[in-house]
Amino acid sequence: MIEHIVIFKFNDQTxxxxxxxxxxxxxxxxxxIPGIIDIQxxxxxxxxSQGFELGLTVRFExxxxxxxxxPHEKHQxxxxYLKEIGLSDIVVVDFEI
Known part of the structure; x- marks a missing residue:
């Protein structure tokens, strides 16, 4: 299984x-999206948090x-939407569990 972790930072207008x-x-x-076991x-x-405001974890098969x-259409x-509302930075970590 794969764990995908993303943290998001937004601008002040979000x-x-x-x-x-x-x-x-x-x-x-x-x-x-097929292959997602869990998403939070x-x-x-x-x-x-160093200004990072949202967190995401996705567990994949x-x-x-x-x-x-x-590249999946729904992910894109x-x-x-995230860019439209003021996404200013992300950090991504992927690892195998």
């Missing part, structure tokens, strides 16, 4: 409602499922 909608859209990918997303409450996820739609 609203709390937009962040909540981003979480909803991210979580919906489980029903849309939420607002970061850590005071050590295998590396091929992760590779298929990136969510990426477009």
């Amino acid at each position: 609203t709390e409602d937009q962040k909540k909608e981003a979480i909803t859209q991210l979580k919906s990918l489980k029903q849309e 997303a939420g607002v970061n409450f850590s005071d050590r 295998d590396k091929q499922s992760l590779e298929n996820y990136g 739609e969510v990426v477009s």
